[in-house]
Amino acid sequence: LLLLRLGGTLGCASVDVGSPVVLLGSAVTASCSVRSRLCRGLEGGRVRISWMLDNETVAGSQCCGTGDTEVSNLTLPQFNRMQAKLWCWVEWNGTKQRVGLAEIRAGYPPAKPSNLSCLLNLSDYGLTCRWEPGADSHLPTSVALKCSTSRAPAVTGCTPQGGRSHCTVPRRLLQLYRQMEIWVAASNALGTAESERLRIDPMDVAQLDPPALRSIQSVPPQTDCVALAWAVAPSSAHMELRCELRYRPPEDPAWALVTGIVGQAGTAQCCGLLFGTRYLFQMRCRRHSARGHWSEWSAARNHTTHEK
Amino acid sequence: APLAELSGDQDFQLFLHKNLEFTRKIKGDVAALQRVVCDTFQLCKEEELLLVQQDLRITQVALEHCHRPSFQAEACFSQIRNGLHAYHSSLAAVLELLPSHAGLVETLQLDAANLSSNIQQQMEDLGLDTVTFPAEGRGPLPAFSSRFQHQVGGFLILANFQRFLETAYRALRHLAR
Numbered sequence: 240l241l242l243l244r245l246g247g248t249l250g251c252a253s254v255d256v257g258s259p260v261v262l263l264g265s266a267v268t269a270s271c272s273v274r275s276r277l278c279r280g281l282e283g284g285r286v287r288i289s290w291m292l293d294n295e296t297v298a299g300s301q302c303c304g305t306g307d308t309e310v311s312n313l314t315l316p317q318f319n320r321m322q323a324k325l326w327c328w329v330e331w332n333g334t335k336q337r338v339g340l341a342e343i344r345a346g347y348p349p350a351k352p353s354n355l356s357c358l359l360n361l362s363d364y365g366l367t368c369r370w371e372p373g374a375d376s377h378l379p380t381s382v383a384l385k386c387s388t389s390r391a392p393a394v395t396g397c398t399p400q401g402g403r404s405h406c407t408v409p410r411r412l413l414q415l416y417r418q419m420e421i422w423v424a425a426s427n428a429l430g431t432a433e434s435e436r437l438r439i440d441p442m443d444v445a446q447l448d449p450p451a452l453r454s455i456q457s458v459p460p461q462t463d464c465v466a467l468a469w470a471v472a473p474s475s476a477h478m479e480l481r482c483e484l485r486y487r488p489p490e491d492p493a494w495a496l497v498t499g500i501v502g503q504a505g506t507a508q509c510c511g512l513l514f515g516t517r518y519l520f521q522m523r524c525r526r527h528s529a530r531g532h533w534s535e536w537s538a539a540r541n542h543t544t545h546e547k
Numbered sequence: 548a549p550l551a552e553l554s555g556d557q558d559f560q561l562f563l564h565k566n567l568e569f570t571r572k573i574k575g576d577v578a579a580l581q582r583v584v585c586d587t588f589q590l591c592k593e594e595e596l597l598l599v600q601q602d603l604r605i606t607q608v609a610l611e612h613c614h615r616p617s618f619q620a621e622a623c624f625s626q627i628r629n630g631l632h633a634y635h636s637s638l639a640a641v642l643e644l645l646p647s648h649a650g651l652v653e654t655l656q657l658d659a660a661n662l663s664s665n666i667q668q669q670m671e672d673l674g675l676d677t678v679t680f681p682a683e684g685r686g687p688l689p690a691f692s693s694r695f696q697h698q699v700g701g702f703l704i705l706a707n708f709q710r711f712l713e714t715a716y717r718a719l720r721h722l723a724r
Contacts, residue, residue, distance in 0.1 A: 364654070390668055411657055416565040417665045440565065477571035528564065 251278035252338035254327045260378060260428035263345040267315040271299070271327035271339050276307045278338070280331055287330040293323050318345050321377045346377030348430030352404070352423035355434045358532070359445040361474035364410040366396070366441050370423050370434055372404045380427040388414045396421065413441050443526075447534035448472035450482060450522050455542040463512045465542060469522055470504035472534070479527035484509070485536070486520045501527065514547040562669045563723040566662060570716045573658045576651060577709050580641065581702075583648055590702040603696060605689060605703045608633055608711050613718040620722060621675055624666050627715045631663040632680045634711065637704045640688055644701040 252273040261267055271288055275281040288311035290299045299313035311327070320343075327339035350373025357368040368384055384406055387393040396408035413419070419441060423434040450471045458466040471480055484507050485494040500507050500522075512518060521536040585591035608630035612622035635656050642652045667677045689704075691697035 388664075388668075390664060410654065413661075414664065415658065415661050416569040417661075417668060442565070442568070477575050478568055 250274065251281070252327055252329065254325065254339035254341040256325065256341045256343060258428075259342060260344045260346070261318055262429060263321070263347060263377065264317050264319055265345075267318040267325075267343060269299075269313045269315075269325055269341055271311045271313070273309045273311075273327075273329055273338065274307060275309065278329070281329065289328045289330075289335070291326040291328065293320075318343065321345055344378060344428075346427070346429065347374070349376050349380050349382075349425035349427050349432040350374045351432045352382075352425060352434035355421070355423055355437050357421060357437065357439065357441070357444050359441045360407075361445055361448060361472075364413065364415070364441075366408040366413055366421075366444075367405060368396075368408070368421060368423075368437075369405040372425075373432075376427055376429070378427040378429065380425055382423065382425045384408060384421065385424050386412060386419055386421045388417060388419050390414075393420075416440060416442055443531050445475075445526070445531050447478075447480075447524055447526070447532070448474050449534040449537040450524050452520055452522055452537055452540040455520060455540055457542075457545050458508070462510070463514065463544070464508055464510035465512060465518075465544065466506045466508050467520060467522075467540075468504075468506050469500075469537075471524055475524070475526075475534075476503060480524040481527045482522055482524035484520065484522045486512075486518050488513070488516050488518055489541075512544050514544055517541055517543040558672070559669070559722075560724055562665070563719050566665055567716065567719050567723060569658070569662055569665070570712055570719065573655065573662065574709065574712045574716065576655050576658065577705055577712065580645070580648065580651060580655070581705050581709065583645060583651075584698070584702050584705060587645070588698040588702070590698055593703075593706050596699055596702065599696070599699050600703055603689065603691070603700050603703065605700060605707060606633055606637065607707060610711065610714045610718075613714050618718070618721070620718075621670070623718050624670055624675075625678070627718070628663045628666055628678070628680075630711050630715070631659045634704070634708045635659045635663075637689070637708070640691075640697070641701045641704055644697055 252271060254269060254271050256267060256269045271290070273286050273288055275284065275286050286309040288299065288301050288309060290297045290311070290313050292315070297313060297315065299311040301309060301311040322344050325341045325343055326337055328335045329338045352370045352372055355368060355370040357366050359366050383398045384396045385393045386396040386408060394412060396412050397406035399406040417440055418438055420436045420438055422436040425432045450469050453468040453470060455465055455467045458464055467484065480501070482500040484497040484500060486509060487494045497507060497509060519539045519541050521539050523534045523536045525531055525533045590596065610623070610626050610630065611617055612619045612626055638652055638656050642649055645652060663680070667679070670677045689700050691700050
């Protein structure tokens with residue numbers, strides 16, 4: 240017959256711990272107070288309190304509480320478990336009864352997030368940021384990506400889902416073409432941590448879509464030159480771009496490079512090509528102000544030069 | 548220092564080049580919406596709507612300080628901001644007209660607000676007085692008595708906004724090196 244009875248005996252005993260969340264490896268102190276007058280069946284009898292940490296008996300020190308309350312104090316010098324249940328037991332009618340419980344978690348304050356970097360997607364203008372979370376704190380930790388501008392207080396830009404270390408700030412929380420401060424903030428029961436602050440204009444980390452190679456022709460036929468018609472992606476039509484072209488025969492590992500191609504669209508010319516040879520061509524662009532990343536290389540286009 | 552004297556200032560030039568690109572982006576998005584209005588409602592040419600637009604009080608925005616001969620950079624910046632605020636409100640009528648393109652219209656409103664805020668920040672960095680518009684403050688929406696008027700109103704708002712942006716773009720480019 241369990242001693243527990245809803246309402247009445249729940250007041251029979253209580254377990255108190257200094258803090259339910261502690262630094263891993265630190266000491267834990269707890270006390271179990273048994274108010275025998277409120278424990279049906281224990282009235283007036285000798286109360287013998289004992290402890291178990293999960294399934295392991297641990298020794299407490301019982302002494303006289305006040306009036307009809309018996310107290311047992313327990314110190315665990317080095318709490319090395321991530322999580323444990325600390326049970327308080329009382330002997331009753333030759334049986335041992337569970338009368339109180341404290342759940343204890345242990346871990347570390349959040350580590351300082353690092354290597355924060357962001358990329359702006361030009362199709363939806365969402366800013367996706369990634370970072371290294373650092374060592375696991377073993378504790379429930381809330382993480383948020385914060386952003387602010389000189390004119391507005393910090394707001395939560397996004398929160399990573401499912402323990403990931405990346406998330407995407409929606410366009411409506413961004414200030415385009417102006418410096419923003421972006422950082423990662425982590426907090427748990429034992430403390431908080433912030434990454435270094437990234438001071439960027441979201442446009443300066445725009446990930447450009449690759450240009451498109453429209454056509455390739457031998458121009459004029461009897462020469463060793465080809466002319467390529469190309470155009471930038473619509474998503475960067477409003478930008479001043481600098482592009483580069485690379486080409487090589489499929490079997491040749493080394494690419495030849497044509498740099499400094501500017502404009503939105505046009506033709507680029509390459510000469511000195513071998514006759515009767517099949518070449519692969521690719522192009523990529525980035526913003527003229529050299530701020531930000533190169534686009535990926537365009538889809539390759541091949542062209543076989545004419546025989547001599 | 549008057550804005551014109553700052554033309555050589557590096558930060559000011561960076562501000563100008565960034566926001567020239569921003570204005571080009573906004574102009575591109577407005578042009579995309581104008582194509583939608585043309586395709587959807589067959590309203591493509593302003594000269595066909597001269598008569599009907601007299602019934603509609605579609606606000607025009609004064610930009611006289613952004614033109615010669617009365618070009619004055621500081622006043623021009625304030626007029627650009629006033630205009631951006633006015634169009635931010637007027638675009639609500641376009642939002643109602645083109646619910647299936649709400650994303651593009653809302654992006655336009657965000658961009659207009661951002662551009663205005665960028666100009667305000669730059670003016671304040673230069674120690675100039677500025678006005679702070681309420682974030683959600685909306686001017687009165689034009690009242691349309693028919694669906695056709697609403698379509699024409701949407702067309703005219705976009706056409707006026709495109710012209711406004713063209714003037715603003717030229718003013719910024721005039722100051723840029």
